[in-house]
Amino acid sequence: xxxxxxxxxxxxxxxxxxxxxxxxxxxxxxxxxxxxxxxxxxxxxxxxxxxxxxxxxxxxxxxxxxxxxxxxxxxxxxxxxxxxxxxxxxxxxxxxxxxxxxxxxxxxxxxxxxxxxxxxxxxxxxxxxxxxxxxxxxxxxxxxxxxxxxxxxxxxxxxxxxxxxxxxxxxxxxxxxxxxxxxxxxxxxxxxxxxxxxxxxxxxxxxxxxxxxxxxxxxxxxxxxxxxxxxxxxxxxxxxxxxxxxxxxxxxxxxxxxxxxxxxxxxxxxxxxxxxxxxxxxxxxxxxxxxxxxxxxxxxxxxxxxxxxxxxxxxxxxxxxxxxxxxxxxxxxxxxxxxxxxxxxxxxxxxxxxxxxxxxxxxxxxx
Numbered sequence: 603x604x605x606x607x608x609x610x611x612x613x614x615x616x617x618x619x620x621x622x623x624x625x626x627x628x629x630x631x632x633x634x635x636x637x638x639x640x641x642x643x644x645x646x647x648x649x650x651x652x653x654x655x656x657x658x659x660x661x662x663x664x665x666x667x668x669x670x671x672x673x674x675x676x677x678x679x680x681x682x683x684x685x686x687x688x689x690x691x692x693x694x695x696x697x698x699x700x701x702x703x704x705x706x707x708x709x710x711x712x713x714x715x716x717x718x719x720x721x722x723x724x725x726x727x728x729x730x731x732x733x734x735x736x737x738x739x740x741x742x743x744x745x746x747x748x749x750x751x752x753x754x755x756x757x758x759x760x761x762x763x764x765x766x767x768x769x770x771x772x773x774x775x776x777x778x779x780x781x782x783x784x785x786x787x788x789x790x791x792x793x794x795x796x797x798x799x800x801x802x803x804x805x806x807x808x809x810x811x812x813x814x815x816x817x818x819x820x821x822x823x824x825x826x827x828x829x830x831x832x833x834x835x836x837x838x839x840x841x842x843x844x845x846x847x848x849x850x851x852x853x854x855x856x857x858x859x860x861x862x863x864x865x866x867x868x869x870x871x872x873x874x875x876x877x878x879x880x881x882x883x884x885x886x887x888x889x890x891x892x893x894x895x896x897x898x899x900x901x902x903x904x905x906x907x908x909x910x911x912x913x914x915x916x917x918x919x920x921x922x923x924x925x926x927x928x929x930x931x932x933x934x935x936x937x938x939x940x941x942x943x944x945x946x947x948x949x950x951x952x953x954x955x956x957x958x959x960x961x962x963x964x965x966x967x968x969x
Contacts, residue, residue, distance in 0.1 A: 644735040645929050648765075648841070649944070651731040652936040655766065655839060658688035660940060668822030671806035672768060672883055673785040673875075675820070680785075680882040681768060681803060682732070683874045691729060697722060713761050713872075727762035732873060734765040734841060736928040737849065761872030763850065767925070768883040769837040769935070770801040771959040773890045781885045787820075800890075800959045802829060802836055802938065803883065826938070831965045833938030837957045840935040842884060843926035844870055884924060886958035887951075895962050897955040943968050 662670045662685050673680045679698060686695035697718075713723065770781040783795040788808040796804050806820040829836045850870055871881035889898035927933040932944040935957070945954070945968060956964040 641736065641929070645934075645944075648734040648736060648927075648929070649934055649942045651734065652766065652839060652934055652942045653940065654689060654731050655682075655685070656936045656940045656942070658685040659838060661685075661688040663826060666822055667825060669802060669824050669826065669828065671820070671822050672803035673787075674806050675787050675808055676785045677875055678785075680874055682764070682882060689729075689731065694726060694729070697726075726874070729762065732762065732764040732766065734927070737765055737844075761874045763870050764873035764882075765841055765844070765927075766839050766873070766936075767842045767881070768801070768803045769840050769925075769958050770799065770803070770883050770885040771955065772798060772885055772888045773800050773894070774798040774888070781888065782880050782883060784883070796823070800961060801885075802838055802960055829938055829960045831956075831960065831962065834941070835957060835965045836938040836960060837886070837954075838936045838938055840884070840886075840925040841927040841929075841933050842881075843924045886925065887955040895964065897952060 659670060659681075662668075665688075670681045670684045674684070683695070683698060686692065686698070712718070718726075770784065772781040781799065781801070784799045784803070784805050786795055787793075787805040802824075804823050807823050808820045826833060848870055873882045875882075887897045890896060891898060925933050925935075926947070929944075931947055933947065935943050935945055937943060937957075949968065952964075953966055953968065956962050956966050957968070
């Protein structure tokens with residue numbers, strides 16, 4: 603009996619299920635490797651961003667013979683805006699110069715009023731090297747919503763966000779938020795805040811006086827000789843700790859006085875202007891022993907991963923706004939010599955404190 607040679611035997615249902623199962627297992631094995639490769643690429647880009655910022659700071663120093671100041675003044679342009687010309691953002695700096703942003707309050711009045719066009723706001727929010735690619739949910743060009751009371755100038759400021767902040771080291775035992783007062787220059791004639799700032803960045807030198815135009819005459823305060831332990835032993839910038847649920851959030855409404863109930867909303871404010879809340883600058887150590895070389899136990903901040911619940915720690919402490927990244931287990935820091943170190947979350951606090959401080963007398967090495 604002849605068989606029909608055109609009849610082909612197909613897969614049985616069982617065989618098809620077995621093949622699908624094998625493919626599923628292979629995908630399950632492959633997916634973590636793909637995710638790890640993507641995170642490795644994002645981490646590399648994040649490190650490159652910090653290196654570019656470090657190069658801009660070095661170029662500012664080479665040109666002006668000084669470290670860029672932490673800010674021109676309270677609620678005015680921060681270091682990040684001052685180095686725009688050295689990070690291929692001359693067009694944005696030209697907007698600063700044309701509109702006297704260094705003398706204007708950088709509040710929501712500025713960012714959401716008629717001073718800037720929508721295109722200019724988008725340009726300020728699209729500086730890609732200011733945002734780490736590992737950041738979740740919030741792209742580089744997103745501004746937080748306009749506050750309900752834009753005329754209230756206390757605290758948060760409209761403008762673009764960043765994953766990077768200047769590293770501060772404070773030595774003042776009475777105010778957990780002291781280190782943000784480093785921006786209070788012209789209205790602090792005794793320079794109290796500047797004297798107790800032991801990080802590399804301090805506020806600009808601005809002549810006292812009531813005339814706001816005086817801010818156009820600012821000048822940098824320090825050069826690299828300020829760093830007594832050497833630039834390779836000094837943190838400049840680090841990745842900011844922004845917990846889950848706080849990405850893209852800044853204070854939407856302020857009372858007329860400092861209220862710690864507002865603090866949980868200040869994780870992700872603008873990097874271009876600084877008020878009394880830490881956004882463009884954050885602290886690694888706030889208190890030292892009388893010898894100036896030993897951090898006080900109560901000031902141990904460290905680095906961390908994003909918290910599941912932002913209220914897991916006491917919000918009245920600067921610990922709520924320390925350093926930490928979305929990279930598993932590490933946080934990237936830019937050093938004064940231009941290198942970037944991926945610091946383990948388990949790094950001893952004293953080592954972090956020494957790297958944050960210009961005059962502690964402890965040249966140490968990261969593990």
